[in-house]
Amino acid sequence: MSRRKGQNPKVRVGKRADGTQYYFFQYWIDIPGQEERKRETEILGPVTSMTKSEAERKKLDFITKLELNSTSYQIPSAQTFADAVKHYREMFAPRMLRTSTFSVADGHLKTHLEADWNDIPLEHITIDSVNEWIWKKRKEGLSWVTIKNILRTMQRVLSSFSKDKKPPFSQSGLAIPERDKLQMKIKSREKVSFSWEQTKKIAAQVRKLDLDARRKEQYSTLFILASGSNMRCSELFALKPNDVDFKAGTIRVDESSDQRNRGKIGPCKNVAAYRTILLHDAEGKEALEMLKKFLRKHPQQNPDGLIFRSRSNNPLLETNVLNDGLYPALRALGFPQAGMHAFRHGCNRRWELSGLNPAVIRQQMGHSSATMTALYTGEIPLKEVRAAFSKVKNGLLEKMENEAAA
Numbered sequence: 366m367s368r369r370k371g372q373n374p375k376v377r378v379g380k381r382a383d384g385t386q387y388y389f390f391q392y393w394i395d396i397p398g399q400e401e402r403k404r405e406t407e408i409l410g411p412v413t414s415m416t417k418s419e420a421e422r423k424k425l426d427f428i429t430k431l432e433l434n435s436t437s438y439q440i441p442s443a444q445t446f447a448d449a450v451k452h453y454r455e456m457f458a459p460r461m462l463r464t465s466t467f468s469v470a471d472g473h474l475k476t477h478l479e480a481d482w483n484d485i486p487l488e489h490i491t492i493d494s495v496n497e498w499i500w501k502k503r504k505e506g507l508s509w510v511t512i513k514n515i516l517r518t519m520q521r522v523l524s525s526f527s528k529d530k531k532p533p534f535s536q537s538g539l540a541i542p543e544r545d546k547l548q549m550k551i552k553s554r555e556k557v558s559f560s561w562e563q564t565k566k567i568a569a570q571v572r573k574l575d576l577d578a579r580r581k582e583q584y585s586t587l588f589i590l591a592s593g594s595n596m597r598c599s600e601l602f603a604l605k606p607n608d609v610d611f612k613a614g615t616i617r618v619d620e621s622s623d624q625r626n627r628g629k630i631g632p633c634k635n636v637a638a639y640r641t642i643l644l645h646d647a648e649g650k651e652a653l654e655m656l657k658k659f660l661r662k663h664p665q666q667n668p669d670g671l672i673f674r675s676r677s678n679n680p681l682l683e684t685n686v687l688n689d690g691l692y693p694a695l696r697a698l699g700f701p702q703a704g705m706h707a708f709r710h711g712c713n714r715r716w717e718l719s720g721l722n723p724a725v726i727r728q729q730m731g732h733s734s735a736t737m738t739a740l741y742t743g744e745i746p747l748k749e750v751r752a753a754f755s756k757v758k759n760g761l762l763e764k765m766e767n768e769a770a771a
Contacts, residue, residue: 372392372393372428373428374390374391374392374424374428375390376388376389376390376409376417376420376421376424377389377390377391378412379408385411385412385413386411386412386413387408387409387410387411387412388408388409388410388411388412388415388417388420389406389407389408389409390406390407390409390424391404391405391406391407392404392405392407392428392431393405407424407427409423409424410423444486444487444526445483445484445485445486445487446478446479446482446483446484446485446487446490446522446523447479447483447484448487448526449487449522449523449525449526450474450478450479450483450522452525452526453521453522453525453526454471456525457525457526458470461525463623463631463632463634464623464625464626464629465623465624465625465626468625468626469518469625470518470521470522473514473515473518473519474518474522477502477507477515478515478518478519478522481498481501482498482519487523487526487533488533490523490533490534491533491534492534492535492538492539495516495519495534495539496538496539496540499512499516499539499540499541500540502515509541509545509546509549510549510552513536513539516536516539517536519532520532520534520536553740553743554743554744555743555744556703556706556707556710556743557701557702557703557707557710558707558710558711558714558743559592559700559703559707559708559710559711560711560714560715560749561592561593561648561711561715563700563711564588564589564591564592564708564711565589566698567588567691567694567695567698567700568585568586568588568589569585570694570697570698571584571585571588571690571691571694572585573697574689574690574693574694576689576690579663580689580690582659582662582663583659583663583673584686584689584690584691586655586656586659586673587601587673587681587686587690588690588691588708589651589652589655589656590652590653590655590656591705591708591709591712592648592652592708592711592712593644593648593649593651593652593653593712594616594642594644594649594652594712595642595708595709595712595713595716595729595730596616596618596642596709597621597634597638597705597706597709597731598622598624598683598686598704598705598706599621599622599623599624599634599683600618600620600621600622600633600638600731601673601705602622602624602628602671602673602680602681602683603620603621603622603630603671603680604616604671604672604673605620605665605668605669605670605671605672606660606665606668606670606672607668607669609653609656609672611653611657614643614644614645614649614650614653615641615642615643615644616641616642616644617640617641617642618633618638618639618640618641618642618731619633619639620632620633621633621634621638622680622681624682624683624684627679627680627682628679628680628681628682629680630671630680633731635731635733636733637727637728637731637732637733638731639731640728640729640731642729643729646715646716646719648712648715656672659672660672683704683705686705687704687705691704691705709730709741710741710742710743713726713730713738713741713742714741714742714743714745714749716729717742718745718749718752718753723735723738726738
C-alpha cells in the first residue's frame with residue numbers, strides 16, 4: 366500500500382444529551398493488512414474550558430505525536446517477524462539450507478530473536494530498532510561477533526520472506542563503537558594457527574595417548590593431512606580412497622560431512638569448495654606419504670568407503686576427534702586449545718609466506734573470495750618473520766655472488 370496524504374482535520378463543536386458543548390475532531394487510522402481506513406474521534410474538551418485556538422493547538426499536538434503526517438510514516442503491516450520465521454522454517458530452510466546451517470540459525474532464533482521480535486510488524490524492523498536491540502544484547506554480555514552472527518540469521522529470515530529478497534537493514538549501519546570494531550579486527554588476527562612443525566609434534570603426542578592403536582594412527586594421520594592439504598574437517602571426514610591420486614599428488618573434494626546431522630555425507634558448503642587440491646610442497650608430499658602408509662596398514666576395501674571412519678564404519682564426529690585426540694595432545698604439549706580450523710590457518714600462512722600466488726591459494730582453500738582467504742593469515746609470529754627476512758637476505762647474497770662470478 367502506498368503512503369497516505371497528510372491529515373489536517375477541522376476542530377468542530379459537538380453537543381451532548383445534557384446540552385453541554387465540546388470541541389472534537391475526527392481523523393483516519395490505517396488498519397494492518399487492509400486498504401480501508403478506520404475513522405477515529407478525539408474529544409478535546411468542553412467549550413467552556415478553552416478557546417477554539419487552544420483547541421486547534423491541542424489538535425495539532427495530538428496529530429504530531431501520532432506522526433500521521435511524518436515522511437517516515439508507514440502503513441502498519443499485518444505481517445510480523447513471526448510470519449517471516451514461519452516461512453523461513455517451513456519453506457526456505459528445507460529447500461535452500463544444509464541441516465547444519467539451519468541448526469545454527471534455529472539456535473539464534475530460539476535463543477535470541479523470537480522472544481524480542483516475533484510480534485513486531487515487519488516495517489518496524491529498521492536499522493534504528495536493530496541498533497536499539499543490539500545494545501540490549503551487548504548489556505546482556507554477548508560479544509559483538511556473536512551479535513553480528515545472530516543478525517546475519519535475522520537478515521536471511523527477512524530477505525527470504527520479502528518480495529525483493531533483500532533485508533531491510535545493512536550491518537554497515539550498526540552502531541558499534543570504532544574502538545570495538547578495532548578490537549574485533551585485532552582479535553581476528555590472534556586466532557590460533559598450528560604450523561607444520563607444531564602439527565608434527567601434535568601428531569607425535571597423539572600416538573602417546575591412551576587410545577587403541579588404530580585410533581591413534583587415524584587421528585595423527587588426520588591432523589597431518591589437515592595441515593598439509595588445508596582441507597576442512599568436514600571434507601576430511603568425507604574423504605574416500607578414490608578421491609586421492611597419489612601419483613598426481615592430488616585430492617579431489619566433492620563431498621562434505623554434515624557434523625550437525627550425525628556426520629551425514631552430502632554436498633560441499635559452496636561452489637568454491639568443489640576443487641582438486643595439489644599437494645606439491647614438501648609438507649604436502651609428506652602428508653600424502655603418511656596417508657599412503659595408513660591406507661596400507663588399514664586398507665579400505667570399498668573405494669566408496671570412508672578413509673577416516675568410526676569403529677562402526679560411520680563418518681567421524683568432530684567432537685569425538687577433538688575431545689579424544691586433539692585436546693589431550695594440546696594440553697600435554699602446552700599448546701593453546703583450538704579446533705581443526707587451526708591446521709587450515711597454518712597451511713594458509715605457510716603457502717602465503719612461500720610466495721604462492723594468492724589466486725592459487727584461494728582456489729586451494731576453496732574460498733569464494735580473496736577477502737575470506739585474507740582472514741586466515743592472522744598475525745605472523747616473530748619466528749616466522751625472522752625466517753622470511755633470512756630467506757630474503759640469503760637470496761640477495763646468492764644473487765650478488767652469481768653476479769660477481771659472471
